[in-house]
Amino acid sequence: MKDVLVIGSGIAGLACAIRCAENNVRVTLVSPHPSERAQSVMAAGGINAVTAQCEEGDSVACHIDDTLSGGCWIAGRNAVTGLCVHAEGIINYLEHIGTVFSIDEQGKPRRRAFGGQSHKRTFFCGSSTGKQIVSALVMEARRHEARGTIVGKLHLHFYSALIEDGVCYGALLFDELHRKLIPVNASAVVMATGGQNALFGKTTGSVLCDGYAAGKLFMQGALLKNLEFIQFHPTTLETDQKRMLVTEAVRGEGGRLFYEEGGRRVYFMEDKYGPGGNLMTRDVVSREIHAASRDVFLDISFLDRCLIDERLQEARDLCLKYRGIDVATQPIPVAPSVHFFMGGLAVHLNHETSIERLYAVGECASMYHGANRLGGNSLLAALYSGRVAADDVCQRADARRRPSFAQYIAREERRLAAQFETQSPFPVAYMRDMLAETMHESMGIVRTEESLAEGIAGVEYYQSIAEHLRYDASTSAYANYSFAGILATAHASLACALARKESRGAHYRADAPQSHDDFAYGTLVSYDDGAYRTWLDRERAYEN
Numbered sequence: 001m002k003d004v005l006v007i008g009s010g011i012a013g014l015a016c017a018i019r020c021a022e023n024n025v026r027v028t029l030v031s032p033h034p035s036e037r038a039q040s041v042m043a044a045g046g047i048n049a050v051t052a053q054c055e056e057g058d059s060v061a062c063h064i065d066d067t068l069s070g071g072c073w074i075a076g077r078n079a080v081t082g083l084c085v086h087a088e089g090i091i092n093y094l095e096h097i098g099t100v101f102s103i104d105e106q107g108k109p110r111r112r113a114f115g116g117q118s119h120k121r122t123f124f125c126g127s128s129t130g131k132q133i134v135s136a137l138v139m140e141a142r143r144h145e146a147r148g149t150i151v152g153k154l155h156l157h158f159y160s161a162l163i164e165d166g167v168c169y170g171a172l173l174f175d176e177l178h179r180k181l182i183p184v185n186a187s188a189v190v191m192a193t194g195g196q197n198a199l200f201g202k203t204t205g206s207v208l209c210d211g212y213a214a215g216k217l218f219m220q221g222a223l224l225k226n227l228e229f230i231q232f233h234p235t236t237l238e239t240d241q242k243r244m245l246v247t248e249a250v251r252g253e254g255g256r257l258f259y260e261e262g263g264r265r266v267y268f269m270e271d272k273y274g275p276g277g278n279l280m281t282r283d284v285v286s287r288e289i290h291a292a293s294r295d296v297f298l299d300i301s302f303l304d305r306c307l308i309d310e311r312l313q314e315a316r317d318l319c320l321k322y323r324g325i326d327v328a329t330q331p332i333p334v335a336p337s338v339h340f341f342m343g344g345l346a347v348h349l350n351h352e353t354s355i356e357r358l359y360a361v362g363e364c365a366s367m368y369h370g371a372n373r374l375g376g377n378s379l380l381a382a383l384y385s386g387r388v389a390a391d392d393v394c395q396r397a398d399a400r401r402r403p404s405f406a407q408y409i410a411r412e413e414r415r416l417a418a419q420f421e422t423q424s425p426f427p428v429a430y431m432r433d434m435l436a437e438t439m440h441e442s443m444g445i446v447r448t449e450e451s452l453a454e455g456i457a458g459v460e461y462y463q464s465i466a467e468h469l470r471y472d473a474s475t476s477a478y479a480n481y482s483f484a485g486i487l488a489t490a491h492a493s494l495a496c497a498l499a500r501k502e503s504r505g506a507h508y509r510a511d512a513p514q515s516h517d518d519f520a521y522g523t524l525v526s527y528d529d530g531a532y533r534t535w536l537d538r539e540r541a542y543e544n
Contacts, residue, residue, distance in 0.1 A: 002398050005171055005184050007158050008192030010038035011379065012362025014137040015386030016190050021149035023394040028184060030156045030173060035138050039194050039206040043130030044247040044314050046112060046122035048376035049087035053108060058119035060084050067377060070116040070281050071370020072505040074522055076543040079349060083368050083384050090383050091123060098136040101125055112252040114375035116281035122376040127314030133379065157478045158213045161189060161358060163220055164403050168358035172412065179477050181413055183405060187398040188357045190389050195341035195363040199490050201436030203338040204236055204245040214345055214364055215485030218492060223354040224525050225366035225542055226343035228497035228507045231373055232445050233339035234285035235298050239322045243337035246298060248375040250315050251278045255300045259292050268292060283372045283506045286336035290445045297331035336445060340378060342369040342506065346524055346542040351389035361385040367543050371505025419471045419480055427470045428483050431462055439490060443497055448511045452498040459491045492532055496523045499534040
């Protein structure tokens with residue numbers, strides 16, 4: 001019987017594990033934390049699909065065109081077509097396993113408008129769509145656990161893949177409690193580890209998604225792609241802990257952005273882009289807020305209070321809880337923040353990486369979104385990518401000799417133990433804060449060649465001292481050993497941004513503000529013993 005290792009238990013990982021189990025493939029599903037703590041539960045807005053009950057004039061072809069256009073035409077058409085064609089089936093599946101979508105007075109599904117879309121096609125579950133989907137998938141996974149086709153294991157971190165001659169045979173996992181490495185052999189390994197929030201410190205996402213897995217696999221030979229495309233969500237609320245997402249649904253229900261000038265409100269998005277200006281794509285709105293260079297507010301006080309209570313309760317509650325703002329009577333102070341990573345591990349249509357039998361799904365894979373993601377497409381992509389990878393894994397034979405990795409494991413155990421013997425005035429936690437500051441300064445909403453070069457110089461310095469930092473044995477060992485991989489992802493991101501000498505989607509260069517046909521391809525980056533090489537994927541070998 002095939003044995004598949006899925007690392008990460010958010011929506012993409014759960015979807016992959018369940019699909020494999022449905023085909024009688026044994027799955028080991030590992031994660032440091034329960035699915036209920038995955039970033040997936042934070043997705044509030046909704047999931048896109050064109051169904052038989054779609055809005056008049058909408059079609060799957062429109063969804064495809066909106067996705068390709070929003071991604072500035074560098075996403076693979078074949079990949080995007082598959083995503084949009086299967087969206088209705090995914091909605092039907094979610095309802096079948098217990099996801100309860102919001103309905104109107106006639107019992108028909110409600111759909112809302114999201115930025116960059118030509119029609120209302122975003123299904124939602126009140127203001128907790130991600131939570132609802134995770135809950136339904138968890139119950140389905142538990143049913144397979146009872147059958148023995150899924151074995152769930154918590155409190156395990158990814159350490160490295162087990163690779164020989166370009167083929168993945170499993171992974172090394174780190175047991176935080178006992179501080180030891182655990183090898184797991186597998187017919188295939190599926191990475192579902194999310195994006196790279198920790199590179200930037202305070203973002204809208206979970207710091208549990210830190211970019212280490214992508215960086216480590218990159219150092220082991222996997223290609224990365226499109227790391228320069230980092231989506232800033234235009235409407236977030238500052239708190240002491242993080243940037244809290246004010247969902248795009250607030251603007252989808254009619255919310256208006258403004259700033260004050262000369263004692264009057266200036267609705268700058270509407271003034272520049274017309275009545276639909278507040279629902280321009282996220283990169284456009286974020287840059288306009290940045291260009292305003294003053295406090296910007298989001299207003300829904302003119303909406304009916306019943307509508308706010310019914311459809312926007314999460315935004316209402318978080319504003320009241322964290323800032324004491326009553327959105328029914330007061331505007332919300334908002335600013336852009338790092339929100340989503342279009343780039344990640346480079347994958348083919350089947351979601352296999354450049355390393356055979358190693359797959360990547362969800363946000364850790366560069367797929368579907370091109371230079372900028374449409375709101376509502378992330379949940380769809382997480383579910384669809386998990387199913388695509390699972391189908392490929394289940395169809396492939398597994399008649400392979402599995403080599404011994406005993407020497408490699410012993411070497412890594414010695415390296416792990418040696419970390420706590422280094423001496424430095426600077427702890428790893430301090431240097432991670434420094435890295436976040438460097439990334440914000442160099443890879444913000446607006447970039448230049450100078451800022452990117454300075455960012456690379458800063459990361460190279462951190463890399464030069466990484467092995468000499470002070471590692472605190474009383475804190476998380478994972479936080480200690482993961483720093484080198486996180487730095488590799490940061491360096492690769494800056495290298496991609498420096499190489500793209502144009503502006504496209506979420507990547508804006510003040511010194512190259514126009515888009516150019518010569519760059520209408522994804523950016524690939526490789527690692528070779530400390531050297532970072534970038535090139536354009538002109539052959540569209542990945543995400544075709």
